[in-house]
Amino acid sequence: MNVDFGKTAGDYARYRAGFPDELFDRLAVRGIFRPGSAVLDLGTGTGTLARGFALRGCDATGLDRSAELLAEARRLDEQSGASIRYVQARAEDQPFRARTFDAVSAGQCWHWFDRPRAASESHRVLKDGGWIVIAHFDWIPMPRNVVEATEQLIMQHNPRWRMAGGDGIHAGELADVAQAGFSNVESFSFDDGTLYTHEAWRGRIRASAGISASLTPDEVARFDADLSALLASRFPEDPLTVPHRVWAVIAQK
Secondary structure, three states: OOOOHHHHHHHHHHHOOOOOHHHHHHHHHOOOOOOOOEEEEEOOOOOHHHHHHHOOOOEEEEEEOOHHHHHHHHHHHHHHOOOEEEEEOOOOOOOOOOOOEEEEEEEOOHHHOOHHHHHHHHHHHEEEEEEEEEEEEEEOOOOOOHHHHHHHHHHHHOOOOOOOOOOOOOOHHHHHHHHOOOEEEEEEEEEEEEEEOHHHHHHHHHOOOOOOOOOOHHHHHHHHHHHHHHHHHHOOOOOEEEEEEEEEEEEEO
């Protein structure tokens, strides 16, 4: 499936929720970052994770291959008052000197990378003692909930999509960082009920790999109309509480 998130940059910026504050709280308690830390955020997209670090006093750099997403990130920074440096590049070929950063993060994107290369490059650009953070914020399908129904609708409109049924746990990333030479490998997860209006849930789904990032505009419009009808008939509560799971792997150089 050919995926281009640049095609959905507007919806991505408006509707994809950033990570909850609790993730940053847990990372701070573990000493992953502190005010003044130099943090590189891979696959930064519209900058949600990088912005979280910047607003907590870090010297943040966001890296992404999509010019469209980085343009939205800069616009959101102007609204939030965050100051972030953005670089258009690939996580597998990071254009930085060795031992530049105190921490490297990757939020909701690690599965799109050549994972061994991205892990090796992250190890290279980290200072000795620095940390890598790989985090996800996944919706969780359960029997008869809105996520399950939405995933079934995505598969009807895009049979090439193969990301349904996830449980929010990404255990393979533990091996990724260990094989790249990291130590003190640790993982944690916690659940979060995220509120979405019907409009916001439709926008969130449009801004996903299976819809606007891979379908034509006409196909997206047909899907969106069907999702609107599904929400009105089966899930009329507005806003909806959508179950999500945060998963994070941390490891040290």
